[in-house]
Amino acid sequence: MKKRWKCSLCGQIFEGETPPVPCPVCGAGAEAFTLLEEEPAATKPSGRWKCTVCGQIFEGENPPVPCPVCGAGVEAFVPVAEDGTVAGASDRRFVLIGGGAAALSAAQEIRRRDRTARITMICGEGIIPYNRPGLSDFVAGEADFEALAVKPFGWYEENKIRLICDAQAVSVDPEKRCVRLSDGRGIPYDRLLLATGANAFCPVQGTEGAVPVRVLRRFADAMELVEAAGPGSRVLVVGGGILGVEAALGLHARGVTVEMVELGARLVGPQADDEGAARLRAALEQEGIRVQTGCSVAQVTPTGATLSSGEEIAADLVLVSAGIRSELTLARQLGLKIDRGIQVDAWMQTSDPDICAAGDCAEFDGRVAGLWNAALEMGTVAGATMCGAKGAAYRQPVPATALSMEHFTLFSAGRLSGEGLREVVRQEGERYRKLLFDGGRLVGLVAVGPFEGAAAAIAAIDRGAGEEETAALLG
Numbered sequence: 001m002k003k004r005w006k007c008s009l010c011g012q013i014f015e016g017e018t019p020p021v022p023c024p025v026c027g028a029g030a031e032a033f034t035l036l037e038e039e040p041a042a043t044k045p046s047g048r049w050k051c052t053v054c055g056q057i058f059e060g061e062n063p064p065v066p067c068p069v070c071g072a073g074v075e076a077f078v079p080v081a082e083d084g085t086v087a088g089a090s091d092r093r094f095v096l097i098g099g100g101a102a103a104l105s106a107a108q109e110i111r112r113r114d115r116t117a118r119i120t121m122i123c124g125e126g127i128i129p130y131n132r133p134g135l136s137d138f139v140a141g142e143a144d145f146e147a148l149a150v151k152p153f154g155w156y157e158e159n160k161i162r163l164i165c166d167a168q169a170v171s172v173d174p175e176k177r178c179v180r181l182s183d184g185r186g187i188p189y190d191r192l193l194l195a196t197g198a199n200a201f202c203p204v205q206g207t208e209g210a211v212p213v214r215v216l217r218r219f220a221d222a223m224e225l226v227e228a229a230g231p232g233s234r235v236l237v238v239g240g241g242i243l244g245v246e247a248a249l250g251l252h253a254r255g256v257t258v259e260m261v262e263l264g265a266r267l268v269g270p271q272a273d274d275e276g277a278a279r280l281r282a283a284l285e286q287e288g289i290r291v292q293t294g295c296s297v298a299q300v301t302p303t304g305a306t307l308s309s310g311e312e313i314a315a316d317l318v319l320v321s322a323g324i325r326s327e328l329t330l331a332r333q334l335g336l337k338i339d340r341g342i343q344v345d346a347w348m349q350t351s352d353p354d355i356c357a358a359g360d361c362a363e364f365d366g367r368v369a370g371l372w373n374a375a376l377e378m379g380t381v382a383g384a385t386m387c388g389a390k391g392a393a394y395r396q397p398v399p400a401t402a403l404s405m406e407h408f409t410l411f412s413a414g415r416l417s418g419e420g421l422r423e424v425v426r427q428e429g430e431r432y433r434k435l436l437f438d439g440g441r442l443v444g445l446v447a448v449g450p451f452e453g454a455a456a457a458i459a460a461i462d463r464g465a466g467e468e469e470t471a472a473l474l475g
Contacts, residue, residue: 004036048080052458053400054133055373056101056150057108068147069131069372072402076454089116094386095179095187097169097330098195099123100132101372102359102379104150106193109383111159120162120187122169122179124196125218128153133372135222136243139250145219172330174352191386194331194342194350195379198324198360198370204238206318210300213318216247229317231255236305236315238297240267242401244321245280248289249405251319259290259313266293271401271412273434276446283408324370326361341368346393348382358382364394373397398458411451414444414461424467426474433474435467442470 005019049063050056054070063077094110094117096103107119123129130148137143146152156163167181172192179187200215214225229235233256237248240262248258260267266277267284281291292307297318299306304315326341337343337351341363348356358378360370369375377397384392400413415421416436421443424435431449435442441464445457453473460470 006034006036049077050080052076052078052455053373053402055376055397057105057376068134069150070133070402071404072454073452075452075456076402078455078459085113087111087113087115090114092117092190093188094119094191094193095189096121096193096195097124097172097179098193098197098359098361099125099127099129099163099165100195100197100359101129101150101375102197102362102382103193103195104129105376105379106195106356106358106383106386107159107161109380110387111161113384113387113389118162119160120164120189121156122164122167122181122187124168125220126165127219128156128163128165130219132217133246135216135219136246136250138219138222139216139225139247140253142253148219169330172334174334174354192355193379193382193386194355194357194361195359195375195382196327196330196361198326198368200320201323201325202320203322204297204300204318204320206300209302211302211304211315211317213300213320215320216243217324225251225317225319226254229254229256229319233257233316234259234304234314236261236297236313236318237321238318239321239323240264240269240291240293241321241323242268242271242403245284245403247319247321248284249287252287252289257288259315260284260292261295261297261307261313262291262293263296264293267291268401268403268410270399270416272410273416273446275432275434276410276412276448279432279448280403280408280410283405286407287405324360326363326368328361331357331361339363339366344378346381347385347390348378348394349385356382356385364396367396369396369399371397371399373400398461400454400458402454409449409451411447411454411457412445413454413457414442416444416446424474435470435473437467440466442466445473447473 004015049058051067051072053072053076056069058064065074096106103121110119129150134148167183169179170182171180177189200217202215204213206213235251235256235258237244237260248260252258267281268277284291296308297305298308300318304313306312328338331338331342342350342357342361344357344362344364348358350357359375381392381394398414403410422437426433434446436444442460457473
């Protein structure tokens with residue numbers, strides 16, 4: 001039997017007579033490796049790969065590189081171990097209201113645990129589940145819908161998952177256990193999941209005669225944007241978060257003249273520090289995208305927009321990227337406990353224990369995560385709970401962001417601000433690294449420039465690794 005070696009920095013396991021030095025995942029030296037005992041049955045490789053940046057799981061002998069969802073490189077992938085679950089069989093009816101990441105991961109988990117149950121997904125957008133973070137690639141002309149689809153249509157047929165794309169869920173009768181559709185059909189259920197997602201928040205209102213105001217949340221939005229903003233047109237992007245930046249880059253790639261305004265003092269506030277944000281701004285402006293911070297749109301006009309500073313911006317269209325609001329219509333109708341989202345426990349159960357919720361509509365521990373990887377984790381836990389396996393409790397994943405331009409890359413993970421954090425910084429030309437520690441434990445990281453330690457960084461933050469263990473992440 002081959003020896004097995006574990007890298008204590010990134011957690012990756014390798015086979016061979018000697019450990020691979022340096023570690024191919026995180027670059028750690030020989031001192032980071034420990035020899036493992038014989039592999040237990042529960043940790044045998046499954047032919048499944050998880051991207052630690054976005055949380056998506058893929059099947060195959062090798063991981064898909066770059067990640068089709070978030071664009072992360074091979075260093076972000078870790079193998080998924082089998083957990084010993086044996087699929088049962090039943091005639092239970094599982095109905096999942098939603099067609100996003102949470103609903104799809106719930107369907108996968110249900111089918112993994114129950115090979116004969118009836119699974120119905122009601123896809124409110126009228127299309128099969130797709131990679132929402134990849135909409136900017138579609139806008140840029142770098143991906144069509146087939147490339148955005150998380151699974152091909154045939155996969156649902158193979159896994160006996162019924163898709164309803166020609167109607168929406170408009171009401172739920174919890175006593176009769178039936179979902180009523182917009183075309184009058186009733187879909188009976190034994191277990192129900194609300195994965196209704198969220199809607200784009202748009203604080204900028206258009207007026208009659210003014211240029212159009214658009215958002216980029218759904219595939220239909222992307223189609224409208226591509227139709228309205230062709231090469232040579234001018235677009236003002238309102239909002240400098242990561243999605244706003246990606247949208248601006250997608251439009252720029254189409255030959256659109258783009259300007260950005262951000263109310264905050266800097267771009268990508270939650271996903272970078274001051275230095276990382278400043279370098280990103282410089283990279284965008286080098287591409288020809290003008291950026292203004294500390295201001296907002298006061299009024300949309302027939303020729304563009306007037307900013308709070310009084311400046312007039314010429315534009316043919318205004319694209320707003322200002323966050324999301326959970327879709328709560330059905331939750332309110334059902335009388336579920338809600339705040340910013342549908343309140344759920346660690347097993348994704350709502351105030352009605354017969355109904356689960358997951359994804360951007362769900363609020364756990366006072367927060368709506370609004371992240372793709374969180375939606376995937378929530379959906380997996382919800383699927384297990386709906387099958388009766390309440391032992392799988394939800395843990396909020398480490399938030400991570402990967403942004404890649406032709407001459408600029410930014411990766412960040414974890415908590416990047418707060419009182420009492422100690423910073424360790426290294427700068428070498430275009431390469432910039434910052435590690436943030438709380439009580440001697442790593443809680444966050446910012447990396448500008450090529451970075452091969454994404455999976456290692458996320459794993460180190462997740463377990464609260466100490467400074468000595470994480471020194472290699474500064475390289």
